[in-house]
Amino acid sequence: MIRRLLGFALVAALLLVGLVYALNHRDEATHDDAAGAAASSPDLVARGEYLTRAGDCLGCHTPRGALPYSGGRGIETPFGTVFAPNLTSDPQTGIGAWSSADFWRALHNGRSRDGRLLYPAFPYPNYTRVERADADAMFAYLRSLRPVVQANRPHALHFPFNLQASLAIWRALYFQPGVYVPDPSRPADWNRGAYLVEGLGHCNACHSSRNVLGAPAGPLDLAGGLIPVQNWYAPSLTAPDEASVADWAVRDVVDLLKTGVSARGTVMGPMTEVVLNGTQYLSEADLLAMTAFLKALPVTRPARREPASAPEPESRARGAKLYEQHCLACHGEKGEGVPRAYPPLAGSRSVTMASPANLVHIVLEGGFPPATAGNPRPFGMPPFATTLANGDVADLLSFIRTAWGNNGGDVSALEVSRYREATRP
Secondary structure: OHHHHHHHHHHHHHHHHHHHHHHOOOOHHHOOOOOOOOOOOHHHHHHHHHHHHHOOHHHHHOOOOOOOOOOOOEEEEOOEEEEOOOOOOOOOOOOOOOOHHHHHHHHHHOEOOOOOEOOOOOOHHHHOOOOHHHHHHHHHHHHHOOOOOOOOOOOEEOOOOOOHHHHHHHHHHHOOOOOOOOOOOOOHHHHHHHHHHHHHOOHHHOOOOEOOOOOEOOOOOOOOEEOOOOOOEEOOOOOOOOOOOOOOOHHHHHHHHHHOEEOOEEOOOOHHHHHHHOHHHOOHHHHHHHHHHHHOOOOOOOOOOOOOOOOOHHHHHHHHHHHHHHOHHHHOOOOOOEOOOEOOOOOOHHHHOOOOHHHHHHHHHOEOOOOEOOEOOOOOEOOOOOOOOHHHHHHHHHHHHHOOOOOOOOOOHHHHHHHHHHHOO
16 A cells, blocks of 8 residues: 555656656747847847847846946845846856857746756746847847956855756746737737836836745736835836826826936836836837836726824924924925925825835935936935934834825834845845
8 A cells, every 4th residue: 555655656746747847848949040040230239239228137237346247246035146147258157158049048938058947036037028039139239248257156045946946846837938929909009018018128027026936926917016135115007006107197107217207206226227227228119118008007906095094293293303304405394395306205105105115225225316318417315324213214204104195104113124124235
């Protein structure tokens, strides 16, 4: 009886291994150089640079102060740190020995030149939707870069997430290669916007909730979630009380993506790099296409109407005093702000969102909107991490979130402490 059970267990294990193997080799037959045999040309390289910008590849593959695309930047995850590789044309440490088919395989299947499975910190669950011709153009551009000799750093992942077998199971559960299929019922600009947002732009890599294994809700999910990098919150792009642009003027959305500031909002936090390295370089047509797609997203829930929990009178008085001392000069007596300089705090969705994570980060760390061609000298926010204790920040934010008609609720010192710890190296 025991021998029979062991036999059944062995057969089940072999079947499971076979299933995982099969699911990890879907669509592998497409990797040949015939589809990418077009010779490199200045036009192809220029198009590749544009598409690489659209994918914000520079942001992950270039540590601060390093040569572009030389790799080595650490991407922190709940499972450890993944280090982005060298994408320059060096044949030993970069992709100089790769073929266009190898590069396509990485984007489309999440598999390296040597067959090794890649971690989804490299957003191939989105890049799989990129067309082969676009992938070949990106490869032509990267191959045109000056080679940088910089060996790739090994990932520092916790057990068992450092095992290829564990990654293979994750991929079998959550990854399926595919391509973007235009929706014939939608206009061309909407389809182009969907291709950019869901594919190259990989917006849901941040703007989506994730399960305990780090898998996003799906490439079409943009309902917001906590970014597993320093605990910033990427607001929902479908909720009117967070970051939906359904009721924004088209120009305001385009301006935000192009310059980092608009009449309706200002870019701060992790989104700063997206605009700095990526969207500011996109054409007007592509920005309008992304806007068409984002404005057409279905509204997932109505604006929050429940009454906010107001801070205690003593806390509110302390918060009001702190606001007068540190914030009033820029943001105004009534939180009105200064157009295109200091964002308003009264009536701001960024202030009243259910999660206070981003507000805590901004107060502690400060920051600037991106320096763009349309806004080359942005006004910034000084950091207060060494000036204000956790209780001070809690009182200040509790005041701001409930003043001038805001309905955001109070913030506890414990919450501030948690987000402060997340910013420390």
